[in-house]
Amino acid sequence: MSNLDFLQPLREKYSHEPTFLQAVEEMAMALLPLFEDEKNGAFYKRAFVAMTEPERVISFRVPWEDDNGNIQFNRGWRVEFNSVLGPYKGGLRLHPTVDSGVLKFLGFEQIFKNALTGLPMGGGKGGSDFNPKGKSEGEVRRFCVSFMTELFRYLHPSTDVPAGDIGVGGREIGYLYGQYKRLTNKHGEGVLTGKGLNWGGSPLRPEATGYGLVYMTKLAVEKRLGRTLEAMRCAVSGSGNVAQFASEKLLGYGAKVITVSDSNGVLVFDDGMTQDDLHAVMECKNVQRDRLRSLDGKVSGRYVDGESPWSLDMKYDLALPCATQNEIDGDAARRLVKNGVLGVLEGANLPTNMEAQKVIRDKGDVIYVPGKASNAGGVGVSGLEMSQNSQRLTWTREEVDSKLKDMMANIYKQMENSSGKDGTLEEGANRAGFLKVAEAMKDLGWVQ
Numbered sequence: 001m002s003n004l005d006f007l008q009p010l011r012e013k014y015s016h017e018p019t020f021l022q023a024v025e026e027m028a029m030a031l032l033p034l035f036e037d038e039k040n041g042a043f044y045k046r047a048f049v050a051m052t053e054p055e056r057v058i059s060f061r062v063p064w065e066d067d068n069g070n071i072q073f074n075r076g077w078r079v080e081f082n083s084v085l086g087p088y089k090g091g092l093r094l095h096p097t098v099d100s101g102v103l104k105f106l107g108f109e110q111i112f113k114n115a116l117t118g119l120p121m122g123g124g125k126g127g128s129d130f131n132p133k134g135k136s137e138g139e140v141r142r143f144c145v146s147f148m149t150e151l152f153r154y155l156h157p158s159t160d161v162p163a164g165d166i167g168v169g170g171r172e173i174g175y176l177y178g179q180y181k182r183l184t185n186k187h188g189e190g191v192l193t194g195k196g197l198n199w200g201g202s203p204l205r206p207e208a209t210g211y212g213l214v215y216m217t218k219l220a221v222e223k224r225l226g227r228t229l230e231a232m233r234c235a236v237s238g239s240g241n242v243a244q245f246a247s248e249k250l251l252g253y254g255a256k257v258i259t260v261s262d263s264n265g266v267l268v269f270d271d272g273m274t275q276d277d278l279h280a281v282m283e284c285k286n287v288q289r290d291r292l293r294s295l296d297g298k299v300s301g302r303y304v305d306g307e308s309p310w311s312l313d314m315k316y317d318l319a320l321p322c323a324t325q326n327e328i329d330g331d332a333a334r335r336l337v338k339n340g341v342l343g344v345l346e347g348a349n350l351p352t353n354m355e356a357q358k359v360i361r362d363k364g365d366v367i368y369v370p371g372k373a374s375n376a377g378g379v380g381v382s383g384l385e386m387s388q389n390s391q392r393l394t395w396t397r398e399e400v401d402s403k404l405k406d407m408m409a410n411i412y413k414q415m416e417n418s419s420g421k422d423g424t425l426e427e428g429a430n431r432a433g434f435l436k437v438a439e440a441m442k443d444l445g446w447v448q
Ligand SMILES: NC(=O)C1=CN([C@@H]2O[C@H](COP(=O)(O)OP(=O)(O)OC[C@H]3O[C@@H](n4cnc5c(N)ncnc54)[C@H](O)[C@@H]3O)[C@@H](O)[C@H]2O)C=CC1
Pocket: 164, 165, 166, 167, 168, 169, 209, 238, 239, 240, 241, 242, 243, 261, 262, 263, 264, 322, 323, 324, 325, 327, 347, 348, 349, 375, 376, 378, 379
């Protein structure tokens, strides 16, 4: 009997939610030594199973009017996964691949990520299968207004506090918050994070996930390789919020950013991207809302259609996947390892699939930091935004940056301290997050 057989009922019950099961299995693998513990193993298993069941999943219809005057419908969800450490906290994703299983995987990850930040936040996630690509400004606004009209009754600064994720940036948070205020007549409360600076947002929230990822990368490279980021070749995937600010911070530390990508193709900068290139990418994605292929011939790099940073044979030291789940599969991981990658540090949630993780683990000497630790800076600064909102104060950019650096260093320390004998950073991250949640659930009498 395998030590993870106790998950069999869950596997059967949720066989239609493969990404959720993947997140659960990955976590469980890293927790195996705890489950085998003679004294507490049975408790840890019970606690883990309890954590896999969301406290609440809210599902609703989102009607919205398109530019031709037709009413369209999408599905919306909010997975209120676990509130033992504080209000449900986690982003909203707008993408055609969203369903309750995807949001359950994201919400599950969020529980342990939020625990690692050390702030009082529970885990949640939400979103819709609405596809913002190709939609007009008015269509996106009308969708957001309708989405919030359904969701607002479940939100409160001490109950559930959403933020952005794929397809939800400052523009969408503005529309959502605007409708929340109109419906509730409540002002200035931390009911959403990622707000604009002059209407209750925190300095550095837009940058926080990417910057935090690079602070973590810098620490890992210094501690594990005895090197700095200067001149290190870094492959970044994605070109959205996380990829942009990770690239910006990498350039700031003198590293070479050799790729960014979108779902259609990849820009390759053999000698490293310049500041001008980064500005062009930001303008393309944030203002024009266009594809990277529109930059072909306009930046110092070359555009390769239909490929990703992980499908090309290239030499780089570090891989920072910042696009989406399962973007690095077994073949990609074998390519990375063959090309001598020294570290994989995740900006996205679950970008490395189970087979790829095994390839990396088997190589033995590749630094691997899972997203729940390395991308926690985003939700961490969201937590700081909630604190500022409660105090009706705004801290300076420098104050928030210094707290973000401390938070990432603290998460690194938790990974090292919890990894156990011969354990990896990945095991450390999962154990540290899990133990906090398990102990709190025991204290509250939610599991015994
Ligand atoms: N925004 C945040 O604060 C946080 C985001 N994350 C994660 O980071 C990742 C990226 O999110 P954001 O940058 O916020 O989103 P975004 O909407 O700003 O950008 C998403 C990026 O991923 C790319 N992408 C999406 N689907 C893809 C596919 N199938 N293949 C290749 N590229 C694809 C898009 O082209 C875009 O570049 C997601 O996994 C998200 O869950 C994690 C922590 C916090």
